[in-house]
Amino acid sequence: MPRTDRRPRQRLDAETRRAEILRAAGEAFSTQPYAQVSVARVAETAGASEALVHRYFAGKGGLYTAVVEAGVRRLIDSQRAAVRADPGTARDHVAATVRIYLDLVAEWSPGWLHLLRSPGGEPVAATALRRETRDTYATLLRELLLLPDDPRLDYAIYGYLSFLDAACECWAERNHPAEDREPITEQALATLSAALTAAGHPGVLR
Template sequence: MDPEERRSLILTAARQAFASQPYDKVSMTAIAAQAQASEALVHKYYASKASLYAEVLAAAATELSQRTQAADAALPAGSSNRDRVRIWLMTYLDFVAERSAGWEAYQLLAGHGPSEASAVRHHMRQETVAALANVIGGQQGAREQAAFWGYTGFVDTVCLRWVEDGCPEDQRHSLIDAALGCLEGALGDWRG
């Protein structure tokens, strides 16, 4: 098998394993079996479970970013900043609901998992803050930075509660409105 094909099979097996179980319950042995490879071969491509997990997280972040950009681009020209952030939230909720078990485990692992996963998390949040700053515009002082960083924490916290409740569809719009209100209250002005 071509090395890239093998790597892809391992990554797919890891993605499935981490999406359905907490990090500490996933074994390299199980990933190897799912990828129809030996554990030694998996270690040839990924030195550790932590590095494999970080790659899975980075791939998920890229997928979410692409989906968010596509949803944003599909909005009518001249859509408000609030509408743009709303569609980002809707996209995020779809993403979370599709992989709720793994997403929940990832959130609960925060601060206690491998440093590679923490680095991916931090990078993802930096990207979200930069995207918000780009959409909202205006002067980016301490208040805006606090609002953007606080918003990312708020969204993940309320999404965790939503996942614990089973991602009920009837809570979706309340969650979105609360998150938008959180950001608006922290900013004091949407600037358009």
């Protein structure tokens, strides 16, 4: 007897179908640890078949990496757009990038929180992409602050990024209280300013 409990699949063009699968996967990975997400559930949510998900993304690892890549692209694009739209100071610009990052952390928890605690639980390609993103973010900060090519600044910038992730981890554990957003932003700015001063570049964040 043919099954009647499956939702009928809507015919979509390849690009739209791929976007629907990516959207469904984004929702799944943002609310569950990587190991708990199934391709079957993502396919069902997107109204697609498992075979189609494997065809477009070569399995769960490829699907997750595509989700991370889309999220990273949106994060960087949003940060750059916020800076371009704000005629404020360098401090204002860095603060804008922090607030956008806080938005992403809130949207992607508990998936973001789980991966921060268990970085080995994701595909190698996704881990490499995250590392590349940190380098891209470091470059963005250098551009925003007009920093010279000084090796000492790497310690300041990457130390600041680690502080920001640690602060966001604590914030996520407390379920992202809105009233803590600005204190986190101010502390992140103070951390970066102190690190830059120690590296011989005081007064950058004015």
